[in-house]
Amino acid sequence: HKTHKIAVIPGDGIGTEVTPEGVLALKAAAQRFGIDLTFEDFDFASCDYYLTHGQMLPDDWKTTLSRFDAIFFGAVGIPDKVPDHISLWGSLLQFRREFDQYINLRPCRLMPGIKSPLADRQPGDIDFYVVRENTEGEYSSIGGKIFEGTERETVMQETVMTRTGIDRVLKYAFELARKRPRGKLTSATKSNGISITMPYWDERVKAMHASYPEIDVDQFHIDILTANFVLHPDWFDVVVASNLFGDILSDLGPACTGTIGVAPSANINPEGTFPSLFEPVHGSAPDIAGQGIANPIGQIWCGAMMLDHLGHEDAGKAILDAIESVLAKADPSVLTPDLKGQGTTRDLAQAIIDAI
Numbered sequence: 001h002k003t004h005k006i007a008v009i010p011g012d013g014i015g016t017e018v019t020p021e022g023v024l025a026l027k028a029a030a031q032r033f034g035i036d037l038t039f040e041d042f043d044f045a046s047c048d049y050y051l052t053h054g055q056m057l058p059d060d061w062k063t064t065l066s067r068f069d070a071i072f073f074g075a076v077g078i079p080d081k082v083p084d085h086i087s088l089w090g091s092l093l094q095f096r097r098e099f100d101q102y103i104n105l106r107p108c109r110l111m112p113g114i115k116s117p118l119a120d121r122q123p124g125d126i127d128f129y130v131v132r133e134n135t136e137g138e139y140s141s142i143g144g145k146i147f148e149g150t151e152r153e154t155v156m157q158e159t160v161m162t163r164t165g166i167d168r169v170l171k172y173a174f175e176l177a178r179k180r181p182r183g184k185l186t187s188a189t190k191s192n193g194i195s196i197t198m199p200y201w202d203e204r205v206k207a208m209h210a211s212y213p214e215i216d217v218d219q220f221h222i223d224i225l226t227a228n229f230v231l232h233p234d235w236f237d238v239v240v241a242s243n244l245f246g247d248i249l250s251d252l253g254p255a256c257t258g259t260i261g262v263a264p265s266a267n268i269n270p271e272g273t274f275p276s277l278f279e280p281v282h283g284s285a286p287d288i289a290g291q292g293i294a295n296p297i298g299q300i301w302c303g304a305m306m307l308d309h310l311g312h313e314d315a316g317k318a319i320l321d322a323i324e325s326v327l328a329k330a331d332p333s334v335l336t337p338d339l340k341g342q343g344t345t346r347d348l349a350q351a352i353i354d355a356i
């Protein structure tokens, strides 16, 4: 049967601590289910690489990574060494754009054994997906600075939304909603204030809804939507949003489930023309890097999403079941500090690997 070639890019900070644990979990699942996975490590897309080479990626990165079936990615950024817009625009954002990974799928689920910071919330009350547009919107490189160095200094950066770009992410979100028991879709916009792009997005939602009449659709302005994430997380099932709004919602959602350390994401090129990329929602966490206490669950769950994507849903589910069984035990000697425990990255990862 087929061998899946995985490119591993740990990046910076805790990315280098959680990625190896994610690989070990993948190896355990691959062994159990008889899946052939091969891994190759890359040191580019890190700030150390930048400091040596003057760029985040080698010139031939696209050819190199195109040979792989998927990319398993940690996190990038050491803001004290390299400005974030240089390290991120030079790496992760290039991957998303150049590999046309236009879906950023980010599950948000309150797991058994975890106490939500929202009062009285139980597993089942928070269980939704953020489907984030991942290649355009507010993350555009169109803009500039004029009258530089004068009192009139002016900066502009355009939001770019295309009909194709919006329709393809909406279609993905509607299809996902159709597979969910509740079949509900929420769209995040800000059409009262952002008067051209956001009403256009709303218009495309309405047009697409005509093809999915069975889906229950609602729309909120992003400001009240963030409030409702906290007040009524049980209202949400599939939430579709522009690049920036999706970014914000996908930190807020997981924070409501206890810690952003558990949250995974899949940057998907659904056509399979290019490899998809799997990375936790969190960043390189410079404040805790080097201490061995980062929560590895976001990264390990990414491995489950990657296996799903490669057609091994049974193995993906086994990883998720293992994560849930370890969390359900709520053993403070195993849980990392963000989960109110005293365990290390290694302790928590090993407990999950044992469960796999």
Ligand code: NAD
Binding pocket: 014, 074, 075, 076, 077, 078, 079, 084, 088, 092, 260, 261, 262, 279, 280, 281, 282, 283, 284, 285, 286, 287, 288, 293, 294, 295, 296, 298, 338
């Ligand atoms: P961050 O996600 O790195 O950290 C935010 C807070 O959450 C910190 O207090 C951190 O300790 C905590 N945290 C994050 N992941 C954790 C984990 N697995 N276990 C326990 N605690 C965890 O966000 P930030 O501080 O805004 O950014 C730090 C750097 O990471 C910046 O350079 C930023 O640009 C970059 N970043 C990269 C990515 C990415 O590569 N995908 C994502 C977000 C931020």
Ligand code: IPM
Binding pocket: 088, 092, 093, 247, 281, 283
């Ligand atoms: C994420 C991150 C990135 C984003 C940053 C690091 C550019 O926050 O993946 O959520 O904004 O997309």
Ligand code: MN
Binding pocket: 247, 248, 251, 281
């Ligand atoms: Mn983010």
